Amino acid sequence: MGLLIMNKMIQAVVLGLFTASFAHAEPSSQVAWTPDKLNFIKQANSNNGKELAAQCAGCHGDNGVSPSPDFPSLAGQLATYTYKQLQDYKNGQRIHTLMTSIATGLSDQDMADMAAWYNSLPLPKNKAGKKDLEVAERLVSEGDGKRTLPPCYTCHGSDGEGERMDIPALAGQQAEYFAATLMAYKKGERHNDIYSRMRVISQQLSDAEIQELAQYYQQLR
Ligand code: HEC
Ligand code: HEC
Missing domain, CATH: 1.10.760.10 (Cytochrome c-like domain)
Incomplete structure (x- = not known):
């Protein structure tokens, strides 16, 4: 086998490896806030x-x-x-x-x-009554230092109204959709959050906490 062909083969293998690792590190979004x-x-x-x-x-x-x-x-x-x-x-x-x-x-x-x-348009208003949701309230306002969970309000706003660019409003959101999308982040099925912010957070929440947080935000307005 000629040296040239050998070199070409090595090149192809190396290139293939690079392409594979690039594919793995695919960006979570193509939107850049210029x-x-x-x-x-x-x-x-x-x-x-x-x-x-x-x-x-x-x-x-x-x-x-x-x-x-x-x-x-x-x-x-x-x-x-x-x-x-x-x-x-x-x-x-x-x-x-x-x-x-x-x-x-x-x-x-x-x-x-x-x-x-x-x-x-105005954020959706909740028509069902309000329940006491202490676990969710604590996660939203204090987070949990033991799990390095930052309080939700620091990003999503104190009234769940969202904050600049990619941090959505959550107030009045449909609870079933809310819980389903948090579960999708948790399992890595939804992975378009830049810096994995919501994947990291949702992986530290129990399924029961996710359900309660969904109720909390739906009844916020
Ligand atoms: C460090 C900032 C940060 C914190 C803290 C944070 N979030 Fe988020 N959250 C985001 C960003 C950014 C997105 C949007 C990512 C994307 O584009 O998919 C998001 C998206 C979401 C969504 C999806 C909304 C939709 O309409 O699909 C839900 C639900 C959510 N967060 C709930 C929470 C809850 C509950 C907490 C607290 C336990 C929390 N977040 C804490 C930054 C944060
Ligand atoms: C047949 C039903 C259907 C139609 C029609 C539809 N959507 Fe959706 N849309 C959905 C569902 C279901 C989801 C949640 C998908 C998921 O979990 O990713 C969604 C999600 C979204 C989201 C993400 C919301 C969030 O909080 O992250 C946006 C934005 C959106 N749709 C915009 C639109 C727009 C704009 C149109 C019309 C051009 C449209 N949709 C038409 C069913 C629909």
């Missing part, structure tokens, strides 16, 4: 978004308040967060058969316009 991107979302046309969102109303509600416990409400959500999720579905970083195929048909402008419209 000033241009933030301005693009800020300048979106929410009237156009309202028209486009007619196709989403069957599942996400006429005013972004979902009629089904399994479908997330989108009303009042940060536009940047909604935009990022739609991009993540389209780019394959967040996987859900239905939402992936819907997002694939949307342009960047469509996504920004609908995100702006949903953001302009």
Whole structure:
């Protein structure tokens, strides 16, 4: 075997290894918060978004308040967060058969316009009564130092209203969707959280705590 061919073979093997390890370290999102991107979302046309969102109303509600416990409400959500999720579905970083195929048909402008419209609507209000949920209350306001669990409010806001860019509002969210998506982070099935923030947190929560946190946020408003 010629030296040249041998070298080429070694090169191919090394390259293959690199490609494999790069595939493993795939980024959790392709959205990067540059000033241009933030301005693009800020300048979106929410009237156009309202028209486009007619196709989403069957599942996400006429005013972004979902009629089904399994479908997330989108009303009042940060536009940047909604935009990022739609991009993540389209780019394959967040996987859900239905939402992936819907997002694939949307342009960047469509996504920004609908995100702006949903953001302009009030957060969903809870119609069921309030229960005392002490375990969840403590996790939200104090966290748990023994498990290096930061309090949820430090990121999601003291009223669950969300915080800048990719940290979503949680107040009034459908409890069943909320618990299901936390379980998906916990199992690593949802992995579009930059720096693994929600994967690390959810892995330290018991399934019962996740259920209670879901109730807590649903009844917050
Ligand atoms: C047939 C029902 C259906 C339709 C139609 C639909 N969605 Fe969804 N959507 C879902 C479900 C179910 C989920 C939760 C998927 C998951 O767990 O990842 C979801 C999730 C989302 C999320 C992520 C929410 C979050 O809190 O992370 C966004 C954003 C979204 N949809 C936007 C849209 C937009 C915009 C449209 C219309 C262009 C649309 N959806 C149409 C069912 C639907
Ligand atoms: C260090 C900041 C941080 C802390 C602390 C934090 N979160 Fe999050 N959370 C995030 C980010 C960022 C996302 C969005 C990631 C993405 O794009 O998927 C998120 C997403 C979520 C979602 C998904 C929302 C949706 O609409 O799909 C839920 C539910 C959630 N967090 C619950 C919690 C709970 C409950 C706690 C406390 C136990 C908590 N988070 C603590 C940063 C944080």
